[in-house]
Amino acid sequence: MPHKTNQVRIIxxxxxxxxxxxxxxxxxxxxxxxxxxxxxxxxxPYIKGKSCLDCFAGSGALGFEALSRGAEHVVMIDRxxxxxxxLKQTATQLQAEKVDIIQGAAPYCLKYHATQPxxxxxxxxxxxxxxxxxxxxxxxxxxxxxxxxxxxxxAESLKGKLDLHNGWQMLYNKKSGRVCYYLFxxx
Numbered sequence: 690m691p692h693k694t695n696q697v698r699i700i701x702x703x704x705x706x707x708x709x710x711x712x713x714x715x716x717x718x719x720x721x722x723x724x725x726x727x728x729x730x731x732x733x734p735y736i737k738g739k740s741c742l743d744c745f746a747g748s749g750a751l752g753f754e755a756l757s758r759g760a761e762h763v764v765m766i767d768r769x770x771x772x773x774x775x776l777k778q779t780a781t782q783l784q785a786e787k788v789d790i791i792q793g794a795a796p797y798c799l800k801y802h803a804t805q806p807x808x809x810x811x812x813x814x815x816x817x818x819x820x821x822x823x824x825x826x827x828x829x830x831x832x833x834x835x836x837x838x839x840x841x842x843x844a845e846s847l848k849g850k851l852d853l854h855n856g857w858q859m860l861y862n863k864k865s866g867r868v869c870y871y872l873f874x875x876x
Contacts, residue, residue, distance in 0.1 A: 697711070699754055700722060700725060701729065701757065702758040704753065704783055710779065712769075712772060712775055718747075719747060719750045721865060725751070731860070731872050733758075736809065738759065739809050740764075740806075740807050741762070741808065742763070742764050742766075742796070744795035745815070747772060753783065753785065755809065756783075760809070762787045763789075764788075764799075765790045765791070766791045766792075766799075768795075795814075799828075800831065806832060806838070807835060807838060808838055808839065810839070812825070814844075817845060837875055839872060839874050840875070841870070841871070843870045856876050859873050860873065
């Protein structure tokens with residue numbers, strides 16, 4: 690079910706209170722404000738000046754929130770043409786200059802676009818598609834993560850134990866309604 694108003698707000702930073710609009714598409718579910726607030730409280734000591742990747746950008750809520758809070762650069766990826774169009778429109782409205790918006794299959798399209806590894810990665814794919822683990826392995830095996838990168842994952846649940854690379858540590862995990870979310874760090 691699409692979000693009732695097809696908009697979310699930026700919680701803090703230079704664009705605090707600004708609305709982000711997004712198309713009404715099946716399966717598009719922006720990260721709830723309470724979850725977003727918790728996530729960015731976790732990331733607050735680390736986000737300024739960092740490069741971020743929003744693999745399944747959707748509404749753009751995570752990527753624009755990161756920029757608003759001082760991230761140096763954000764790459765947003767999504768497959769849907771209508772989403773890409775809206776993300777570009779939002780970037781123009783916010784005068785966001787430090788964002789690249791890419792249409793393609795996340796994260797695999799990075800082999801054509803990424804020039805350096807990321808400090809923070811947001812993995813919030815459509816639910817019930819079991820693709821987080823593949824994304825994690827692809828990002829790790831293709832050198833898209835900085836040495837001490839933070840990786841945020843949001844899912845309906847991570848059933849069983851995730852097969853992560855050695856040297857990954859879960860820092861936080863919470864559940865809100867049917868959303869389970871996690872923050873990992875490479876160490």
